[in-house]
Amino acid sequence: MAHRFDPRITVWQGDITTIKVDAIVNAANSTLLGGGGVDGAIHRVAGPQLLESCKTLGGCSPGDAKATAAFRLPSDFVIHTVGPVYRGGAAGEAEKLASCYRRSLEVALEIGAHSIAFPAISTGVYGYPLPEATRIALMTVDNMLATISPGRISSVIFVCYDKRALQVYEDIMTGSRMSPD
Numbered sequence: 001m002a003h004r005f006d007p008r009i010t011v012w013q014g015d016i017t018t019i020k021v022d023a024i025v026n027a028a029n030s031t032l033l034g035g036g037g038v039d040g041a042i043h044r045v046a047g048p049q050l051l052e053s054c055k056t057l058g059g060c061s062p063g064d065a066k067a068t069a070a071f072r073l074p075s076d077f078v079i080h081t082v083g084p085v086y087r088g089g090a091a092g093e094a095e096k097l098a099s100c101y102r103r104s105l106e107v108a109l110e111i112g113a114h115s116i117a118f119p120a121i122s123t124g125v126y127g128y129p130l131p132e133a134t135r136i137a138l139m140t141v142d143n144m145l146a147t148i149s150p151g152r153i154s155s156v157i158f159v160c161y162d163k164r165a166l167q168v169y170e171d172i173m174t175g176s177r178m179s180p181d
């Protein structure tokens with residue numbers, strides 16, 4: 001039978017920098033000093049104050065997360081997390097990726113962010129195969145939400161940049177893609 005995901009989880013296709021939630025998550029690198037992909041887009045829209053704020057954080061280890069204000073973005077906060085670089089799957093990537101989602105939700109709780117939007121961490125430049133990364137993202141967040149009341153976390157949006165990613169998320173949510181491929 002298909003797994004029933006927490007109703008606070010939704011999937012949306014588009015640009016994460018346009019979303020008005022309490023906190024958006026950035027798929028950063030360990031310097032936290034900007035980069036390409038979603039990181040570049042977030043810094044561009046937030047403006048130069050975001051980089052200034054990130055400089056005070058002293059970097060971030062893979063699997064960890066740290067928050068800043070969101071400056072010109074419509075959200076209130078940016079939670080910067082660092083995904084693993086995919087090196088074939090036997091180098092602890094799955095545990096590191098799961099840790100990104102767990103730590104980001106823990107940081108959201110600490111800063112009082114109730115609504116949170118995630119990009120598909122590590123699935124761009126860092127090369128994590130999308131179906132496997134998506135299963136980890138959905139299962140990790142779903143497992144954590146089971147222990148967090150709706151008064152503390154009210155919604156989690158998974159943001160897919162393109163149609164292909166949206167299809168993968170929707171297939172896993174509806175149970176039509178539960179086995180590895």
Ligand code: AR6
Pocket residue numbers: 014015016017027028029034035036037038039040041083119120121122123124125126127128159160161162165
């Ligand atoms: N909104 C939502 N998702 C996006 C957006 C956007 N505006 N732009 C890209 N994506 P990536 P990574 C998706 O490469 O793999 C950076 O240089 C994209 O389609 O941004 O974790 C950092 O500084 C993909 O599915 O992040 C690091 O050095 C997903 O976001 C490195 O890349 C993640 O792709 C991190 O690599």
